[in-house]
Amino acid sequence: MKIYKKGSLYLTEGGEMRDDLINIYKDAPAIFETIREEIGKVVVGQKAVVEQILVGILAGGHILLESNPGLGKTLLVKTIASTTGLHFSRIQCTPDLMPADITGxxxxxxxxxxxxxxFEEGPIFANIVLADxxxxxxxxxxxxxxxxxxxxxxxxxxxxxxxxEPFFVLATQNPIEMEGTFPLPEAQLDRFLLKVFIDYPxxxxxxxxxxxxxxxxxxxxxxxxxxxxxxxxxQLVRDVPISDxxxxxxxxxxxxxxxxxxVEYGASPRASIGLILASKARALLSGRDYVDRADLEVMARPIFRHRIILTFDSExxxxxxxxxxxxIMKAI
Known part of the structure; x- marks a missing residue:
């Protein structure tokens, strides 16, 4: 990101930048490196997963985590909440959970x-909400x-x-044990910025x-x-330049x-917005002041995978x- 000085003002392509943004911009690479080190004290490996979750948080989006049981989804979310000092709450979803148990x-x-x-606030009134x-x-x-x-x-x-603000929902689900579950409808899946897979270590x-x-x-x-x-x-994420x-x-x-x-149903316009924002966030997370092709290619999977519905024959x-x-990414 290029920062210009005009008189006593700092300017970006998006307009005037406050002094506190200038300071946080200069410190951003060190901050992200420290966050990774702190998370690494608790979570072993899963560097790509950690990066994608941090990208989602920087872009201000919600994240759907999917993995088999016992791979540390809950531990990972709680650890990230601790490194950011945000108010964290956990909702254990069960068939008898009522809407008022969430909203208050x-x-x-x-x-x-x-x-x-x-009014008694429910667990949704937090900065990071884990919907387990x-x-x-x-x-x-x-x-x-x-x-x-x-x-x-x-x-x-x-x-x-x-x-x-900030407010994030990090929801988890298991791809097995489908008995007694209610798959999320496409309209609700589309509200998640990323769908992140966690594999075995x-x-x-x-x-x-x-x-x-x-x-x-x-x-x-x-x-x-x-x-x-x-x-x-x-706020800085949105100022990261990206070429036409x-x-x-x-x-x-x-x-x-x-x-x-x-493909039976493709991605919605939310995917276009999400792909650009996530790519900008990844560039900032990587210490770069611009978006490159690799950012789009890396973020395409978590952005698209819950928005593309395959035909029965493909499955x-x-x-x-x-x-x-x-x-698709190779073709373009």
Missing amino acids: TTLIEEVEGSKHFR EINRASPRTQSAMLEAMQEKQVTVGKNTYRLE SPEEEYQIMERYTGHAEPKVERVITRRELLSLQ DLKRAAIKAVVSSRSWEG RRGVTTDQVISE
């Missing part, structure tokens, strides 16, 4: 002989999160309550995990940045997904969404 409810309490209504096994919640309860994810507000009765990494968590003291992390600094970094050629390439990839062979032949995304 209005209570009647008696004070000095008179009755008053008081979201596909186990009923569709009614899943839909209770839609307004919070899209509008960053909660409506209970006739009252609307704003959620504090290598044998060497699994040995490190065993050594680390069979001792007396479990590792702890320290806070690296403040809420205000994170909001400043999110890469913008057109992103649009071409999204449009191509809608008519690609073996029958064992074609995966990631394979289709790779073909």
